[in-house]
Amino acid sequence: MKILANRMDLGFKKHQDEYEEAAIRVLRSGWYILGKEMQSFEEEFAAYNSITSSKNKADSFCCTGITEQCDSTKVYCAGVASGLDALWIGIRMLGIGAGDEVIVQGNTYIASVMGITMNGATPVFVEPDENSQIDIDAIEKNITDKTKAVMVVHLYGQVTDMTRIVDICKRNGLYLIEDCAQAHGAMWKGQKVGTFGDVGCFSFYPTKNMGAFGDAGAVISHDPNFIEEVKTYRNYGSHKHYYNKVVGANSRLDEMQAALLKVRLKYMDEITDERRKLAQRYSERINNADIITPVEVDNSYAVWHQYVIRCKSRDKLIEYLNEKNIGSIIHYPVPPHLQEAYAYLGHKEGEYPITEEYAKEVLSIPMYNGMSEEEQDYVIDALNGFKCD
Ligand SMILES: *Cc1c(COP(=O)(O)O)cnc(C)c1O
DSSP: OOBOSOOSHHHHHHTHHHHHHHHHHHHHHTOOBSSHHHHHHHHHHHHHHOGGGOSSOOOOOOOOOSSTTOOTTOOEEEEESOHHHHHHHHHHHTTOOTTOEEEEETTSOHHHHHHHHTTTOEEEEEOBOTTSSBOHHHHGGGOOTTEEEEEEEOGGGOOOOHHHHHHHHHHHTOEEEEEOTTOTTOEETTEETTSSSSEEEEEOOTTSSSOOSSOOEEEEESOHHHHHHHHHHHBTTEEETTEESSOOOBOOOBHHHHHHHHHHHHTHHHHHHHHHHHHHHHHHHOOOTTEEOOOOOTTEEOOOSOEEEEETTHHHHHHHHHHTTBOOBOSOSSOGGGSGGGGGGTOOTTSSHHHHHHHHHEEEEOOOTTOOHHHHHHHHHHHHTOOOO
16 A cells, blocks of 8 residues: 555545636636635635634634724635735734744744744744644743734644633733644634634645645735735735735735635535544554654644654654655754754754754654545554554
8 A cells, every 4th residue: 555645636536526617617707816706715714714603712812903993703804825925914914024023933834934034023933832832831931022923823733722822912912923824724712713813824735724726825814904904915005906005015816726715615624524533543543652643632623734743763763654655744854943044043953952852753644635544544553563763
């Protein structure tokens, strides 16, 4: 048996007719950018994330107030060209820039950090907790006069204690930014991620739980004026055709991706459900003292973008799995503070020991929609037969 770390073709094939119908509709429409498909996608994605749709809402959110209009029961959405652009523009529209600090977990994907530094702001790294999420106890120790925001990355589709994070942001007058690129539909106490803070940033890169068929992203907020600003910025700073309010960008969600994403969105609950079952099955059946399996913390609803195990002899485990034709991926081998791109920040090896340890130990095992029990059992048996020394 040969098992790939990820499969994108199966999700397409499951609803192939609908995807093809959507694509043909766009091709034949004669309208490809800034049209009805994007507009209806924005409305549907906002509704999907709306906290009013959940029975058991966490009743806490932090909207530091870009304008007076924040209404916790409403969610607004702007489509953009990618997840990185969602972060870059979302952070920019909060007015965060040079001289400002943003607190972020050290073990995140580099794009979270680039969203900060593209605006000229400085990332302040904190270590992850035992669940690979931001160490909440470390946040307040890192607040300075320059701190403007906390960015929470719902890494691997997991969710941490958002009640505590919202409280810290409120008490310290900080913006709360959520990087939801790996966590579409994940919840804390029944409330969807992306709605706890001032801005929620999503990626629809093809491998994400809610994948497009190319690059795509979105920004959500409780503040309609903020979303209007994002919409202006993404289109050359133009609020009205050929009238430009600000120097903006070209970062639009195109009609093709929007139409395809509307199909994906219809099946998100099904997609999440299937991933949760796969994760549960892994957690119940992987039984090896040398392998640490991930957990879903109380009150959270994880969407399992990745199933990330930890192992002291990770590199040996990869080789062992390769021999059995089982793919795996390291998310991520080099943490942002040690990347060449961020040499200018002046960080040194050993500065963030937990982040660095995780980079040596984490491994994402095969996990994709459409994975069969037979395939999963093959991976489980292999893992249970692995010996560390
Ligand atoms: C994928 C990802 C991004 C970037 O999204 P793109 O659409 O690839 O630009 C940002 N943050 C995290 C945590 C991601 O996983």
